[in-house]
Amino acid sequence: MKYKEMSAEQRKTEFDKVSAELEAWKAKGLKLNMARGKPGRAQLELVSDLLTVLSDPAECVDEGVEARNYGELSGVPSAKALFAEILGCRSEQVFIGGNSSLQLMYDTIAKAYTNGLLHSERPWCREEHIKWLCPAPGYDRHFKVTQNFGFEMITIPMTETGPNMDLVEQLIADPTVKGMWNVPKYSNPDGIIYSAETIERIAKMKPAAPDFLLMWDNAYCVHEFEGDYMPFPDILSECAKYGNADMVFEFASTSKITFPGAGVAVFACSEANMAHMEKLIGIQAISFDKINQLRHVKYLKDKATTLALMKKHAAILAPKFKMVTGMLEREIAPLGLATWHEPKGGYFVSVNTLPGLAKRTLALCKEAGVVMTGAGATFPYGVDPKDCNIRVAPSLPPVEELEQAMEVFCCCLKLAALEQLK
């Protein structure tokens, strides 16, 4: 029976029961973490061969490029080819950077701020005011980047097919709107895949700003944990089709394919953007770690081999997601306290509680030793207007710990709801 439909007495009984449960959990002194999309130990063990795959100095040359010395700013040819195949674009459109796609995203916006993009009239630091479109719920680290540069962030509600494009199309008529965040495949945290129609509407946008920056964080491009690989349009050619070749920068990394934070990250963009960016990046670096690029090429080989590896990751991740959604289904759904998606890829389950329950639920979780992504984190400025979105990150804990953590979470959500109904 839904809590709302219960009598005051029934709720009182339930409150006492759930309170006692929580006290029992607290007594256990748990220390569990579902805060971030960190791969678990079994996933790290899965890719151990990466440590030894490049052992012979003779193999450190790639199509004539000596990977052990300075040079080749944009990366070794074989790494560019690998990512071009994975992303569906051309090698010339790929730049292999360091270990972090977040860093590449930050750098792209920082370059716009300090120097300007290809079609900028001036560096963005010389603009009076800059606005930025933020589909939400979204990725907290994205929002922190645009907040760092002082942009005014505008929330765009997410729908089942991607961001609300009516609103986007209306807002981009304002020339101070300079860009937009996107996690188009298995969005963080909702796990939504942008529909073909959404992608087409994005690709054909006509923003008033000549240097509008479409940030396309394809973080989960091959990250299915249920079912087969889902082909996805190449946003570069989609944009080019509508005369918007220079509007988009796409990002990806191997952080959730090989070792998190010790892999390689890439961006992809038009050749004209690439020439502009190489000129600017050439001032800050001579080249990135080409040995690690080659190591990854030898290990991942090609898209088919990469997808086969992702199937192994999926075998580790799927039971964790099943645990989370299964428990929500059993414990929460009948009470009418929250809804959620059942994603088939990515790293999160996005739970939407009844209004006003997220903060209190997570505060209770913390008291019981379960750390989760802070409430509000999935919205610009960390403020969730309805205080309802909670990002569950099930990848790090082993299944046994995850089960405990989710039991605590469900208990806390119930208690928060009962407190509110008092």
Added chain:
Amino acid sequence: MKYKEMSAEQRKTEFDKVSAELEAWKAKGLKLNMARGKPGRAQLELVSDLLTVLSDPAECVDEGVEARNYGELSGVPSAKALFAEILGCRSEQVFIGGNSSLQLMYDTIAKAYTNGLLHSERPWCREEHIKWLCPAPGYDRHFKVTQNFGFEMITIPMTETGPNMDLVEQLIADPTVKGMWNVPKYSNPDGIIYSAETIERIAKMKPAAPDFLLMWDNAYCVHEFEGDYMPFPDILSECAKYGNADMVFEFASTSKITFPGAGVAVFACSEANMAHMEKLIGIQAISFDKINQLRHVKYLKDKATTLALMKKHAAILAPKFKMVTGMLEREIAPLGLATWHEPKGGYFVSVNTLPGLAKRTLALCKEAGVVMTGAGATFPYGVDPKDCNIRVAPSLPPVEELEQAMEVFCCCLKLAALEQLK
């Protein structure tokens, strides 16, 4: 006999001879490169064991930190300890970044520009005008960074003991002077070691700008190729001694210790600066490549082991430098066409020709297939006011090729001088 002291006829004879020599060199179709401080193949082979030193997944944990997963923004503890020992500072003052110290330097200045440093009144992009002190001859990539941000670069003449400190002390009374480049040990390109007095005067400077940024690029901190390791003061404690703890950022990397561009880079600064920078860097990255950090710790072990490795690099480099200075001594000194230092470390020989000969010499070299660092590159904006400084980078070519390249160089310098005297 010096060219200047020759009769017109003697010079005519010499001109014909040298011209014929150069034509002979041109006919050989050489393709030689002394442009950049790139280690040669023998140096790369020297460190091949780095590829295999970290092969066991069980060894990927460092004092409780899992190097294979996200986290630990400032680096693994053992890597901080290694660099603290090498630089003579404390572990807490060390930040281990990616593969490039240039990138860390760029980022430090970029953060000042976009956000401001610890003691900045505002981000530097909000300042009317910024001036920057550039000891010269200096490192072209440094100058390009400060040029990129639009700072007005002021040349500070280098002396045998470091930059002209009288001039520096006078200029820093101007609050728009916000910083200064330094390569304090084996300066690029002169190979000068800042004297104890110079270092003390720098450490006790009282710049008018509260956020004056002393850039201390200790690129050649353990890079002796002749004689024993030369101990060098820790600039962090020197500055702290005079109440300037937050004035300095020091930089170093393993690019000329292990693999160029595939090593690890570090910066060191006061704990207060570190807290400020970690907050800012935390927006752009979750962490850097900790596997490569551990790999380097296992390979380099400690300062003593690192210095032993540097002796092996020295054995490869010393004959190359001897070749360069020996040939200059034989071919150029008697003619009175140039002077140079005889460095005991670093990667360059800095040749100062008679005024007006550098550009022409290098143009002639290029015609004969010998590429060198562009004339003027060692000065701000690429403009050498006397057109006399030429940076010779002898590390990349094998000795046989280097000998040819230097013969061509001497021939071209002679011809340029004879043309001028015509």
